[in-house]
Amino acid sequence: MGVLQLTSRDERSFAEHDVEFLGQIADQIAISLKNALQYEQVNKTKDRLHDENMVLREQIDGACMFEEIVGSSPLLQRVLTSVVKVAPTDSTVLILGETGTGKELIARATHKCSRRSGRAFISVNCASIPPSLIASELFGHEKGAFTGALQQRQGRFELAHSGTIFLDEIGELPTETQIALLRVLQERQFERVGGNRVIAADVRIIAATNRDLPAAIAAGTFRADLFYRLNVFPIEVPSLRERKEDIPMLVEHLVKRFAEKMGKQIRKIDQTTLELCRKYAWPGNIRELQNIVERSVILLSGDTFWIDEAWLSNQQPPLHDLSSSLMETLENQEKKIIEAALAESNGKVAGPTGAATRLGIPRSTLDRKILQLNINKHRFMPRP
Known part of the structure; x- marks a missing residue:
């Protein structure tokens, strides 16, 4: 077999080919490195944008979640911290506080921060429903269960399925209804009034009261076992007189709300009025403040908000029903x-x-x- 002889021309051709080939490889390596660097940069930018987006979402959620809860006092911030901690869980919450302190707002904020926020929030005022109808209202009834029950009716627990039910004024529940509620808390199921079919209760329960439940237990009007089932995570809402530093902010918020609602231009708030508000005890808490501000905005003819001192001095705390x-x-x-x-x-x-x-x-x-x-x-x- 003869040896292949290469001419100088052939050698130059191969050399040029090798250089071209190596150049292509170098170009591909450069492109790969460039793509890798770009990919890394894109990932870093993506991570940064994700982090910024998460922070922004938390800020937006925080602003929206507590938009109706106005104030910056330490006592209120402690309440909101408790809400943030308990909301993601499914634990039962018992909200305690005087009438008019905003217990339902705290309940709604807890729901909005929870995993059930996309589901229903059903509010029930236990004190506003006659004792004979409260069981039907909560658990529903079958057709013919009692006089006037002309058709089957779903109760609030069924309407709140997968969501949250807020039982306001829980201390007013009749004893027999307390027993039925205890079963829901223990077994997560109930039956409609007049029925025998067991219905599962996938519901987060938040309760609230302005009553002293330990005193009610001592008096025999509230079940101790129900109290301990409800009292998993208590949140005590402070009265307005306990967080007087929030009053100027609350007044400004309420004045703005009612002025916009009534189409009035209010540019400033009288400082004497703010001082009167700070000194007043507010037995009706935020609800009373809201009513006073609304009354004043209705009567206001100028651009300065003020409150008649007589409206505060004549306000008396409600008389207790018990002797x-x-x-x-x-x-x-x-x-x-x-x-x-x-x-x-x-x-x-x-x-x-x-x-x-x-x-x-x-x-x-x-x-x-x-x-x-x-x-x-x-x-x-x-x-x-």
């Missing part, structure tokens, strides 16, 4: 229960073994009760 003797009996019973819990906890109020935990109430509530009832907690502490 003084019954109130005294309830206070005595409540005092005995608290003292027994303090004795069992050796005078300790807070902590896992403290009296507040034993009673199932927030520490702040127990501290207030100890002061109100003039209880000396130190006498229950062990002597050195």
Whole structure:
């Protein structure tokens, strides 16, 4: 076999081909490196935009979630922090506070922050429904279950399926309805009035009351087992007089709302009016403030908002329905229960073994009760 002889021309051709081939490889490597760098840059930009978007979404969600909850006081911020923590869970929430403090707003914010936010939020005022109809209202009824039940009717629990039900004024529930609600909390099921078919209850329960439930338990009007089922995560909403630093912001917010609603131009708020609002006790809390502001905006003819001082001085806190003797009996019973819990906890109020935990109430509530009832907690502490 002969040896292949290459001419100088052929060698130059191969050399040129090799250079061209190597050049193509270099170009491909350069393109690959460029693409890799671009890809890395795109990923970094994508991650940055994602992070910025998440922050923006959190800011938007925060603004929308609490848009009706106005104020920046430490007490209110503590409440909102509790809402943010408990909302993503399915835990039952018990909202405590005086009438008019905005308990339903807290319940709605909890729902809006939850995984059930895309589902229904059903609100029920237990005090506004006659005792004979409350079970039907909550759980529904079958046709012919009672006089006037002409057709089957779904209750609020069925309407709230996969969502949240808010039971306002839970302390007003009749005893027999309390038993039915306890079953829902324990077994997550119920039956319609007059029916025997078990219905699953996939519902998050938020309850609220302005009543002193431990006192109601002592008086025999509220079931202790239901209280402990409801009191998984208590949130205590402060009264307006406890967060007076929020009053100017609330007044400004309400003035703007009612002025826009009534087509009026209000450019400033009288400073004397703000001072009057700060000094007033507001027994009706935010609801009373809202009514006073609305009344003033209706009567206002100029561009400066003001409140007649007489409207505040003439406001009286509502009279309690119970007689003084019954109130005294309830206070005595409540005092005995608290003292027994303090004795069992050796005078300790807070902590896992403290009296507040034993009673199932927030520490702040127990501290207030100890002061109100003039209880000396130190006498229950062990002597050195």
